[in-house]
Amino acid sequence: MSKTRKYSQDTILTQLGRDPDDYYGLMNPPIVQASTIKYKDLESYETKKGQKFTYANIGHPLSHHFETAMAELEGGYRAVSSSTGLAPITASLLAFLKSGDHLLMCDSIYPPTRIVCEKLLKKFGVEIEYYDPLIGASIKDLIKDNTAVIYLESPGSATFEVQDVPAITEVAKDAGVITIMDNTWASGLLFKPLAHGVNISVCAATKYIGGHADVNLGYAVADTEENYKRLKAAHVDLGHCPGSEDLYLALRGLRTMKMRLEHCAKSALKVAQFLQTRPEVRRVYHVALPEHTSHEIWKRDFTGANGLLSFVLEDAPKPAVAGFMDALELFPIGSSWGGYMSLLQPQIEINWRKAVKWQEEGTLIRLQIGLEDPDDLITDLGQAFEKFGDMK
Numbered sequence: 010m011s012k013t014r015k016y017s018q019d020t021i022l023t024q025l026g027r028d029p030d031d032y033y034g035l036m037n038p039p040i041v042q043a044s045t046i047k048y049k050d051l052e053s054y055e056t057k058k059g060q061k062f063t064y065a066n067i068g069h070p071l072s073h074h075f076e077t078a079m080a081e082l083e084g085g086y087r088a089v090s091s092s093t094g095l096a097p098i099t100a101s102l103l104a105f106l107k108s109g110d111h112l113l114m115c116d117s118i119y120p121p122t123r124i125v126c127e128k129l130l131k132k133f134g135v136e137i138e139y140y141d142p143l144i145g146a147s148i149k150d151l152i153k154d155n156t157a158v159i160y161l162e163s164p165g166s167a168t169f170e171v172q173d174v175p176a177i178t179e180v181a182k183d184a185g186v187i188t189i190m191d192n193t194w195a196s197g198l199l200f201k202p203l204a205h206g207v208n209i210s211v212c213a214a215t216k217y218i219g220g221h222a223d224v225n226l227g228y229a230v231a232d233t234e235e236n237y238k239r240l241k242a243a244h245v246d247l248g249h250c251p252g253s254e255d256l257y258l259a260l261r262g263l264r265t266m267k268m269r270l271e272h273c274a275k276s277a278l279k280v281a282q283f284l285q286t287r288p289e290v291r292r293v294y295h296v297a298l299p300e301h302t303s304h305e306i307w308k309r310d311f312t313g314a315n316g317l318l319s320f321v322l323e324d325a326p327k328p329a330v331a332g333f334m335d336a337l338e339l340f341p342i343g344s345s346w347g348g349y350m351s352l353l354q355p356q357i358e359i360n361w362r363k364a365v366k367w368q369e370e371g372t373l374i375r376l377q378i379g380l381e382d383p384d385d386l387i388t389d390l391g392q393a394f395e396k397f398g399d400m401k
């Protein structure tokens with residue numbers, strides 16, 4: 010966006026990553042199907058000079074538009090894009106870690122990120138230590154001579170702990186340690202990791218950016234040219250390449266993302282408040298509830314919430330728990346979030362936590378609140394609780 014005035018986020022989202030003059034005046038850059046890209050001559054083949062693109066899995070017009078948009082939205086130097094949200098997580102960890110390094114990993118991470126640590130990074134000799142997401146500046150005590158990366162995810166998966174990012178990045182900078190943060194919850198919009206000192210911000214565009222449960226896409230934005238080069242090298246080596254249709258849909262999704270997020274956040278708060286009134290619910294996790302552990306820090310650092318919330322359903326025999334879930338009409342069980350429809354997902358991986366063990370009795374359930382009328386969602390939950398009551 011090469012406009013001169015300073016615009017609000019709503020306006021910026023309408024402008025990012027498109028330039029009609031490049032495409033006969035078309036408002037949206039079209040889907041391009043590409044692998045081979047012609048070189049101008051031998052010199053451009055050998056030096057890459059004057060070649061905007063060289064091979065489509067390293068970059069093509071649509072990935073360029075999407076990456077430019079995301080680098081600008083996150084306030085970074087440049088971005089890479091990949092075919093899933095997990096791919097830039099793996100690429101950024103591999104870019105900044107080597108055998109013998111120590112990685113400080115947030116304990117409330119997205120479970121597949123933990124699998125990357127346990128199955129992949131450990132195999133290559135990376136030492137992994139999980140830390141309490143609420144550790145703040147005390148992370149200083151965990152830094153060792155070989156600590157190379159501190160990885161953050163904020164709010165965390167399942168229970169939404171918000172990390173004190175400025176406190177952690179200050180310590181990391183003093184120690185010369187790289188920080189990588191999963192910013193998917195904020196979708197590049199509600200929180201700006203790089204402005205808070207993070208080096209690499211990663212995000213699954215599969216969620217709110219795509220917004221319609223039909224896109225697989227991720228990106229990572231680097232703060233500096235040097236960090237971008239390391240990130241891009243790992244990204245290319247891993248052969249990460251997003252699909253053109255997904256890039257197109259993500260650019261389209263960006264235009265309406267803020268409105269969708271606002272609607273979902275408002276509905277999620279209403280549903281969370283309803284859940285708080287139910288005797289079958291032991292605890293509700295949603296950052297906009299004043300009772301949430303991280304409510305104050307979320308208010309300090311974030312400009313809004315999304316549609317995710319979790320709750321602990323009281324301990325009950327398995328058939329009653331299954332009966333509750335299966336009785337819901339508007340909450341199918343499914344992975345992912347950020348789409349237009351509500352979803353339910355049991356959070357069984359909560360028991361994987363190491364730094365702060367999960368102590369609650371009962372079933373932890375995550376709800377993704379979509380664009381339905383929240384009163385319909387509440388009615389649906391209400392009737393499922395009645396069935397649960399009859400079965401427990």
Ligand SMILES: Cc1ncc(COP(=O)(O)O)c(C=O)c1O
Pocket residue numbers: 093094095096119166191193194212213214215225226227345346
């Ligand atoms: C916090 C977080 N990060 C990353 C991902 C990975 O995204 P994808 O499913 O596109 O690989 C997810 C997916 O659920 C997620 O919740």
